[in-house]
Every structure is written in C-alpha cells, then in structure tokens.
Amino acid sequence: MSQAIIEVNQLTKQFKAKTAVHKADFKIAKGEIFGLIGQNGAGKSTLLKMIGGLMYPSSGEIHLFNHAVSDNHAYFERMGLLIEDAGLLPHYSAYENLDLIAISYGLKGRKKHINELLKLVGLDESNKTKVKNYSMGMKQRLGIAVALMGSPDVLILDEPINGLDPQGISEVRKLILQLNKTGMTIIISSHILEELSKVATKYAILHEGEVIEINSKEELQLKCEERIEVEVDEARMAIPILEEQLNIKNYKVISDGTVYVYDTHIENHQITKVLVENGISVHSILKHKQSLEQYFLKRTGSEVDSHD
Ligand SMILES: Nc1ncnc2c1ncn2[C@@H]1O[C@H](COP(=O)(O)OP(=O)(O)OP(=O)(O)O)[C@@H](O)[C@H]1O
Ligand SMILES: [Mg+2]
Structure with a gap:
C-alpha cells in the first residue's frame, strides 16, 4: 500500500444548526484519484474546502504529507484547488489570467511555467481571446491550469464536469488521467458515479455530511457487475x-x-x-445487476433494491 499523503480524522464542519460534514475519516494515497460522490448538499464542497485550506474545520484533524496542518498551514500550499469558481477575469486572455496569478504568487520563470501549463491543458498560448468568449470546457481547463499553478502535489477539483457538454467532459477526463499518469494525486467530486467511475481509483460516498462508504475501484466493480x-x-x-x-x-x-x-x-x-x-x-x-447510479442511489436511500 502506498503512502497516505492525506489523512482526515473525525473532520467536522458545523454551520450553526447545520452539520455539513460529520466526523469524516479517510486516507488518500499518493497517486490516487480519489472520487468523492454525493448528492446536492451532501457536504462535498465543504469537505474539499477544509482539505484545501479554504475553510477551518469545527473539529477533527487534517494531516497532509504526514504532518498535522494545525501545526503548520504551509502544507496547504502543496494543494492546487478548483472549487466552485476559478476566479477568472473575463476581460483578460488565458495567458494574462495565469500571469496575474503567477505574479501574485511571486513565481520565478513565469512565462515558461505558464506556457507549459497552457500546453498541458490544451489551450493555445498565443490565443488572445478573452476568457469571457471561451466555451465552458475551455474555461474549466483554464481553471485546472490555475489550480496547477506553482506545481502542487495534489489537485482538488470540485465537480469539474458540471455544466460541460460531452466533448468538454471528455476533454476534462482526459486531462485528469494524463495528470495522474505524471504521478499527481487528484481528489475529484461529482454527483454522477458513472462519470467518476471513468477516472477514480477509489470512491468515498458522502451522504448528509457522513462518509458512508469507501470502495476501491475493484470493490465497486464487484458490487455493480452483472x-x-x-x-x-x-x-x-x-x-x-x-x-x-x-x-x-x-x-x-x-x-x-x-x-x-x-x-x-x-x-x-x-x-x-x-x-x-x-x-x-x-x-x-x-x-x-445494477448500474453504478442505481447502486449509489440505493446506498443514499433514494431507490429500492434492484435485484430481479
Ligand atoms: N457557508 C455556509 N453557511 C451555512 N451553511 C452552509 C454553508 N456552506 C454550506 N452550507 C450547508 O452545508 C451543507 C453542505 O453544503 P456543500 O456545499 O458542502 O454541499 P455539496 O455536496 O457541495 O452540494 P452541491 O452538490 O450542491 O455543490 C448544505 O446543507 C449547505 O446548505
Ligand atoms: Mg458543492
């Protein structure tokens, strides 16, 4: 078993009366594509924001690279995030958007890094088109480039295929697999298990704030095979x-x-x-026989058993 580079223990987020995430426990190994599946309001974004350092947990612990982040927040810098909105400036080109971020990060060798990133996500570095005229798929790939700025060890993508057409979905999926081949650890959330199953190596089902199940790819296949x-x-x-x-x-x-x-x-x-x-x-x-979606709906209490 490879080394766990992320470990969350009893991680909880409370918003007044609402417990958005309740005592989540899991480990993510280096090189894994960890799929977080849950319906609307399950707590996916809240959990990812805590792991990415955007939100303080109410209780519980996060260990990144074998260190408790409560001791040193610098470990969050190794995480690249695309959560909800990449904060792209619509009147600037892709290059200009990345350059502004690179400047704010104080990155050396900006031009080379940015051109490499644009190439990686399949955007043309010389394209002067303003981001407001980009397709959803292009915006999402640029969002991933933003997350990759500074060469993080872990990439966190919150519902990266939301709102994309089939071609956009396929492009983002290819990019995720390609990044993973280079050794990148990726956490990706979705409310569509079928889609997640095309990339993830491990799955956590989140339901009403609780991680109710964790499956390896093989375990899930066994549960859903005909x-x-x-x-x-x-x-x-x-x-x-x-x-x-x-x-x-x-x-x-x-x-x-x-x-x-x-x-x-x-x-x-x-x-x-x-x-x-x-x-x-x-x-x-x-x-x-059950489809991945049937299985997911069954586990989250939305559908009855589908056995013949
Ligand atoms: N800042 C906040 N203040 C109060 N409640 C919040 C806040 N953020 C999230 N919540 C609540 O916490 C629960 C989990 O929200 P979260 O956004 O994490 O779910 P999600 O799984 O990402 O949902 P979606 O699929 O709609 O993106 C929801 O009931 C939501 O209303
Ligand atoms: Mg969300």
Missing part, C-alpha cells in the same frame, strides 16, 4: 455440468456452495434446469 449468483450444496459438482452442458466459461467459485456466472446470455432457468436434471439441488439463483 452476474448470476448460484447457490448449491457443492459448487465443485455443479461446475463441470455448467461447463459441459451450457458451455459456461466465465464463472468464479466464491465459496464451497456459491458460484458466480458471468456469461449473462444464459438465463437463470437454464442453469436451474441442467443442475436439477443432474441431481444437484439449487438453493437459490439470483441475477445481480
């Missing part, structure tokens, strides 16, 4: 029958009495029929 779950007395007796008589090749023996079949062109009743004909009693057979 399969037939077959329960019999002895799986090893059932396998040759399924292989020979139904030509089932994609399966996994989960336990002595459970087989998962992934050849989903096969119907449940076909499996039951051949097994019973061969003297094997079938205790249960269940088609397991």
